[in-house]
Amino acid sequence: MTDVELMVIRSVGGGQPFKYAVGEHGSRFFHELKEHRRIVGIKCPKCGKVYVPPRRVCGPCFAEMKEYVEVGPGGRIGTFTILRYAFIDPETGKQKPVPYGYGFIKFDGADTLFQHYIDIEDESRLKIGARVEPVFAPQRQGTIRDIEYFRVVD
Amino acid sequence: MGKKRVAIVGSGQTLHRSRRPDVNGQELIHEAVQAALSDADLTLADIDAIVIGNMDHFEGINYVDCWSVDGSGGWMKPVIKLTTGGTTGSTLSIGGYHMVASGLFEKVLIIGWEKNSESDTTGAITTAFDPIWDRLVFAGAISGLAVEAQAYMARYGATDRDAARVAVRDRRHACKNPHAQLRQEVTIEQVLASPMLADPIHLLDVCPRTDGACAVIMANEDVAEKLCPTPDWIWGTANRHSYTYLADVNFGALDSMAGAAKELFAKTGIKEPRKQLQVIELYQPYSFAGIIWIEDLGLVPRGKGAEYIWSGATDLGGELPINPSGGVIACNPIGATGLIRCAEVSLQMMGRAGERQVPEVELGLSTGFGGCMWTDMMLHGKRKPE
Numbered sequence: 001m002t003d004v005e006l007m008v009i010r011s012v013g014g015g016q017p018f019k020y021a022v023g024e025h026g027s028r029f030f031h032e033l034k035e036h037r038r039i040v041g042i043k044c045p046k047c048g049k050v051y052v053p054p055r056r057v058c059g060p061c062f063a064e065m066k067e068y069v070e071v072g073p074g075g076r077i078g079t080f081t082i083l084r085y086a087f088i089d090p091e092t093g094k095q096k097p098v099p100y101g102y103g104f105i106k107f108d109g110a111d112t113l114f115q116h117y118i119d120i121e122d123e124s125r126l127k128i129g130a131r132v133e134p135v136f137a138p139q140r141q142g143t144i145r146d147i148e149y150f151r152v153v154d
Numbered sequence: 155m156g157k158k159r160v161a162i163v164g165s166g167q168t169l170h171r172s173r174r175p176d177v178n179g180q181e182l183i184h185e186a187v188q189a190a191l192s193d194a195d196l197t198l199a200d201i202d203a204i205v206i207g208n209m210d211h212f213e214g215i216n217y218v219d220c221w222s223v224d225g226s227g228g229w230m231k232p233v234i235k236l237t238t239g240g241t242t243g244s245t246l247s248i249g250g251y252h253m254v255a256s257g258l259f260e261k262v263l264i265i266g267w268e269k270n271s272e273s274d275t276t277g278a279i280t281t282a283f284d285p286i287w288d289r290l291v292f293a294g295a296i297s298g299l300a301v302e303a304q305a306y307m308a309r310y311g312a313t314d315r316d317a318a319r320v321a322v323r324d325r326r327h328a329c330k331n332p333h334a335q336l337r338q339e340v341t342i343e344q345v346l347a348s349p350m351l352a353d354p355i356h357l358l359d360v361c362p363r364t365d366g367a368c369a370v371i372m373a374n375e376d377v378a379e380k381l382c383p384t385p386d387w388i389w390g391t392a393n394r395h396s397y398t399y400l401a402d403v404n405f406g407a408l409d410s411m412a413g414a415a416k417e418l419f420a421k422t423g424i425k426e427p428r429k430q431l432q433v434i435e436l437y438q439p440y441s442f443a444g445i446i447w448i449e450d451l452g453l454v455p456r457g458k459g460a461e462y463i464w465s466g467a468t469d470l471g472g473e474l475p476i477n478p479s480g481g482v483i484a485c486n487p488i489g490a491t492g493l494i495r496c497a498e499v500s501l502q503m504m505g506r507a508g509e510r511q512v513p514e515v516e517l518g519l520s521t522g523f524g525g526c527m528w529t530d531m532m533l534h535g536k537r538k539p540e
Contacts, residue, residue, distance in 0.1 A: 004175070022286055051402075053287055059398060079308075079405045081300035081352045083293045090277035091289055102291045102352070104301055104401050113401035115291050128308040144290050 025054040028068065034142040039072040039134075041110050052110045072107035074133045074153075079104045080118055080126055105132055105150055117149035125152040156255025159538060161378035161385030163261075163371050164194025165497035170335045170366035170485050173271040179213060182367050183267050184225035186490075190263065190369035191227075194381060201371070203232040205250045206265040207242045208489030211278040213269055226265055239282055240295075241393070242266060243492025244437065244522020244530035247370060248391045251532070254372045255388075261377065266493035267367035270486070275363045279525060287399050293352065295439060295525050296360060298400060300352035303442035305406035307354065309457075312445055314354045316460035318345035320444030321359050321483060323469055328480020330470070330509040333494075335364050335485040345441075359441040359483075366487030368494045375538065386500035389517070389533040392418040396527055403527050408443075410529035411450040411521070418531050419452070422539070424517075428453045432515040433502045434476045435495035437523040441483065444468075444476065451519075470510065478502070478510040492522035492530060499534045 022030065025042060029052075032038040042054035046061040050069050058065055080103040089096040101118035103126075116134075118126060132150040140146035166189025168174075168182055177185065183206070191197060206226055210216050219235035222228065234253075238245040243266035250264035276294030283292050292298070306312060322342055328334040340358055348357040378385040394410035397403050415427070424430050434451075438444050445459035453474070454462045462468065468476040477483075479498040482491055499518040501507040515536060522530035 018285070020285055026286065053399070055398065078401075079301040079305040081297060081304055081355075083297060083352050085293075085296070085349070085351045087276040087293060088274050090274075090280050091285075096293065100291070102293065102297055102301070104405065112399075113403075113405075115288060115399075115401045117291055128304065144286065 023056070025056060029053050030142040033146045034140040037073065037136050038070055039107055041069045041071045041107070043067045043069045049111045050109060051112050052107055052114050069109060071109040072134070074131065075105045075107040075110070077103055077118070077126065077128050077130045077132055078106040078113040079128055082120055082123060082126070101126060103132070103150055116147055119149050119151040125154065130154045155539070156252070157257040158255055158374040158376070160251050160254040160372050160374055160388045161382070162388070162496070162500040163373045163378055163382035163385050164190050164196070165368065165370045165500055166190030166193050167333045167494065167497065168367045170333060170364050170487060172335065172362060172364060174269065174365035179215070179218070179267065179269055180222045180225035182269060182365065183222050183265055186265060186267065186367035186369040187225070187227055187263065190371050194371045196261070196371065196381070198227040200261055201227060201231065201263045202259040202261050203234070203253060204228045204263045204265065205234050205236060205246050205253065207236040207246050208266065208268050209237060209239060209242060209278070211281050212275065212488065213272050227263065237489070238524060238528070239526055240437070240439070240488060240524035241492055241522040241528050241530045242489045243368070243494065244496065244520070244532065245393070246493050247496040247532055248393060248530055250370070250372050251388050251391060254374050257374070261371065261373045264370045264372065264493065265367065266490035268487040268489040269365045270363035270488060271365050282525065284399055292400070296352050296355055298525055299440050299442070300355050302405050302446070303354055306442065306446045309406050312460045314346060314356065315342060316445055316463065317354070317359055317441040318342040319463050320441040321345045323463070324444070324477050324481045324483045327470055327478050327510060328484030331479045331484070333485065334480040335366070336362060337480070337484070355440055355442070361439045361482045361486040364485055364487040366485065366490055368490040368497050370493060370497050370500065382504070384504045384536070386503035387535045387538050389535045389539045390418055390422045391530070391532045393530040394528065408447050408450045408527060408529065410527055411447050414529045414531045415451045418533055422533050424533070427451060428474055431474060431517050431519055433478060433499065433512045433518040434474065435479060435481065435498045435518070435520045436476055437482055437492055437495055437521045438477065439482045439486070439523065448476070470512065475512050478507065478512055495520040495522065496532055503534050503536050
């Protein structure tokens with residue numbers, strides 16, 4: 001394949017033109033996180049399951065949810081991995097820094113998991129069931145990055 | 155059961171390679187279509203409708219139903235596109251089955267394809283996930299699978315050595331399949347020594363990315379036996395989706411597969427799948443799934459998957475061979491991958507699977523899996539269903 005000639009078609013200055021709505025429940029989550037460092041879930045009136053992040057409908061019951069429940073901020077590792085291979089992050093167009101800890105956290109009082117970074121300074125501390133707590137960003141802006149990462153506190 | 159019973163009467167696959175710069179998308183599709191028409195001894199004039207699909211974001215070109223018509227044979231014919239992520243290929247086969255079973259179309263051509271070499275696979279997969287809640291830490295298919303494997307290992311004590319045994323099986327089977335992209339035997343030690351991608355998944359535990367296409371032709375019971383001396387009869391299908399955000403998943407078991415299997419086996423009278431099925435083509439994108447998901451299928455009790463794999467029962471020559479084609483670990487043109495499972499089981503039922511043929515097959519199962527923890531399933535039989 002040494003004689004391959006590449007045709008280059010450039011996309012110049014391409015930002016993402018998307019403007020996503022997070023909805024009423026998503027807004028509540030980010031507001032509480034930003035202003036009060038609180039984690040908010042929502043409870044199904046039928047099955048009692050507590051969802052994080054909060055959303056309108058419990059799928060299995062197909063029931064509308066309205067009851068906010070404060071959960072966490074501590075929790076346990078539900079499952080996790082350590083990402084070790086390099087790949088391009090489509091959100092930034094740049095190589096994602098690896099390795100990093102990829103966690104699914106079960107906040108105290110919640111029934112679903114919540115994806116976020118886990119600190120891997122000591123990899124041996126990452127275990128399913130290990131207690132974790134969030135490290136909040138000092139300047140919070142109402143995004144998922146208002147939590148910088150979770151750290152193991154066991 | 156639909157209005158008409160349905161059978162597969164032919165199939166075709168392209169040359170599957172990590173990169174096919176010799177053809178564009180339309181030409182790749184054409185290669186599979188010509189192979190399937192020739193296999194079924196039909197011409198395009200015999201085809202009443204076309205179902206086609208892939209995952210658009212891998213190529214960054216939408217509407218394959220439109221731009222491929224010259225190559226697909228869809229010019230001035232009814233064409234429908236289906237795309238459901240990793241399950242695209244298996245959803246295509248279910249969609250085609252529905253069309254023929256409805257009685258509205260006698261013969262339908264089903265096409266799945268992908269040119270994974272044309273973009274960054276991990277980046278493209280990430281765009282299938284929620285931008286607000288899912289993308290910050292997500293790292294494509296491997297990350298989602300790694301956390302499933304971790305959860306299962308913690309629950310049942312399985313190891314990466316157990317999983318490596320599955321990779322060894324599939325890669326050995328692939329050597330008997332002329333269509334497989336990767337045809338090289340490996341040892342357990344080689345799997346365990348290959349680079350760690352995301353704990354506990356090693357490089358040789360996972361599927362490659364492939365350029366390739368597959369086409370399958372289905373016909374109704376009025377013509378199937380005239381077109382094919384040994385048609386592959388479709389006994390039933392089932393599919394399940396299970397979550398909104400990735401973190402809603404019950405990691406460590408595949409609930410969608412357990413739900414689909416329960417429905418499919420109940421409606422087709424399968425009481426002991428391990429005894430009643432003779433072959434399975436499992437959409438198994440990484441080795442650990444070969445242990446976990448056979449429990450969801452109900453082949454063995456929870457926590458017994460590894461023991462069953464080590465017994466050799468799922469090897470060619472064993473009690474219930476799984477992935478005689480080498481499966482997804484050996485070849486993965488994503489939009490075609492689920493349809494290849496279907497085509498491979500049809501070859502088994504017709505007794506035309508060559509070196510990878512399982513002897514004396516009566517019933518076989520093909521499945522599809524999507525990164526969104528979805529499951530599609532199809533039960534195939536040598537005999538016409540009642």
